[in-house]
Amino acid sequence: MVLDDTYRGAELAPVARVAMVGAGQLARMTHQAAIDYGIALHVLADSPDDPAVSAGAEFTLGHADDAVLLRRLAAHADVMTFDHELVPLDVLRAMTTEGSVIRPGADALALGCDKLFARTVVSGLGDLSIPVPAFVPVSGAPDVAAFAERHGWPVVLKSRSGGYDGRGVVVVDDLPAAERVLAGGGGGDGPRWVVEEFLDITMEFAVLMARSPSGFTATYPPIGTLQVEGICRELTLPIDLPEEVVHRATSWARSILEGFDATGIAAVEYFMTRDGRLLLNEFALRPHNSGHITIEACATSQFHQHLRAVLDWPLGEVGVVRPAATVNLIADTSTMELASRLPLALAVPDVHVHLYQKAPRPGRKVGHVTALADSTGEALDRARVATERFFG
């Protein structure tokens, strides 16, 4: 398969050809896993500077909303999958009708594209009735005022789509603040924002689950997540959770994947609140930041698992091999320096660094550090120390 003018051979045809829409760090790490299996990963990249391209994945340059390119990619692959949700669902639906194999499918992807739709679906439609934070769609400031009257200030405003890493998520303390946010715009048709209760959160965790087209699932033990200003900062595995909580969280995750016939890896994020509620926050039907910890902590990384799932291969072991913690490398200061400081970070015992070859910009994830140890606490200490060494 040569979709661009780069010739690169392979003595033996790849075991499978997987097309991935997007070429960020998720595609980069998927490419690393694909090499193990002799899979050719072909990414749709915005730029030859994208992380998966730098890592050597085959690539086609173009945009995810280009229907012609998407069809070309799918035609040359056994399966098409995704490293982000900014995809044209109507095109993907048509392609599926035409015979393309797209996993997860458009109906499942729709959940990831629109937080309002996702919230509405999981909180009350059909067979699913999963508790989520109180929310209403926002057409204007009066909706926010009415919601705050019932739930109190502050409230959280979330963009329906396009938000990630803290972008599109704003905590507002009063109506004037809300008005300023709403004036700033937001994505999607109809109501562009959702308002949500501000929660007193005691714990956050993610359930990572893979599901194959044949209906098999594999669920990783819950991963502790720490978000700061909407950006995932730290992960720990394993974590202490009441068995009953694990059971509910896992069942709900399975309901979503089965309900929408989702395939591939998915991450479902949960809150536990001080008043004792377990609430579903968000979910992503693709490899996810919370799953980065599985590369070292588990027998099968989320990237290997995603490939196995979308190709309908047997799923891999999900047990924890060793306690671990991951800290995201977020370029929140201008003093970050990667090249000269990587060796300093690697001097911390049992630390594993992943750099994405993304230039540091404030608030941007440019890599992550996972440490292994005899306990998650010790692993977290190590990962934090190593992370700090990237900053002057």
Place this chain on the structure above:
Amino acid sequence: MVLDDTYRGAELAPVARVAMVGAGQLARMTHQAAIDYGIALHVLADSPDDPAVSAGAEFTLGHADDAVLLRRLAAHADVMTFDHELVPLDVLRAMTTEGSVIRPGADALALGCDKLFARTVVSGLGDLSIPVPAFVPVSGAPDVAAFAERHGWPVVLKSRSGGYDGRGVVVVDDLPAAERVLAGGGGGDGPRWVVEEFLDITMEFAVLMARSPSGFTATYPPIGTLQVEGICRELTLPIDLPEEVVHRATSWARSILEGFDATGIAAVEYFMTRDGRLLLNEFALRPHNSGHITIEACATSQFHQHLRAVLDWPLGEVGVVRPAATVNLIADTSTMELASRLPLALAVPDVHVHLYQKAPRPGRKVGHVTALADSTGEALDRARVATERFFG
């Protein structure tokens, strides 16, 4: 660095640029490790079909004995290293004088290029006096006859250079058989063959050690190896060995690395004989087949470790995370099929498959399977079962 006409960018300059001479499976797996660190690996490949090229490493097409190409590669890299020993030592020595950073250096590489030189050196020259199997260089059949008179038939004939995976290693039962082998040629100047005593081997193992230019070393626990007809078939980690044996084997490995100022990862292979001797067999000053087991079994794979060592970065943890066994996928029958049978192999619990995208040919290693379990015995069972599934 664009040495060929393939443009592939990187938003952020690589953390380091490493040139590797050779583009086989060792380079392929080194590339996977390089991605983690944001290192650009540039390989010198014989063909665009080579395993490291299929995996997406940057590449230049050419031969390892091309002095112009070697200089170009080194000039564009922070360090040059190797995936095989078929390199022109005189050119590398000149390049070092000119300022190129080459690791391991030419003096150490010379050991790997010539079994006779290596044997002679480690068994008696200088401070080293490491027991090796009895051997003499062979100029003709009379040398073999004289040797056999002292040590008995059968004897082992080994090509001085260029032999691997059983090629260039022949057990001969009598003089006519020896004459037939010698008539077949062999590599190198002067005596092209070495004759060696045939050993009653009770155990084989390898000591994998990394050494950095600053002089730090990191030694993996001994890896059990099983050779069949000169081809490494199976690996286990950890293995039971008397502490004193581990101590001697490790000290000898360290003596070699320090004695020749070798840098990077090295594998030293040992025999234990029925009559109680511990003998050094061979060694390789590069990533080695015996180290493949470290990818899953250890916190730091040999490929990560090799990069860290040649870049003089801190070395990584070498402890065993979980008992493991590796079985090489050797295409010894025409009924091997990789693509359709990979999912069957992956159905075996906790099995990890690495395919090199090399077309199956009799006796050729086309991949390996590592299994994890609670014991090496169970891991070996799993790895064998998974391996068998590739054959009809």
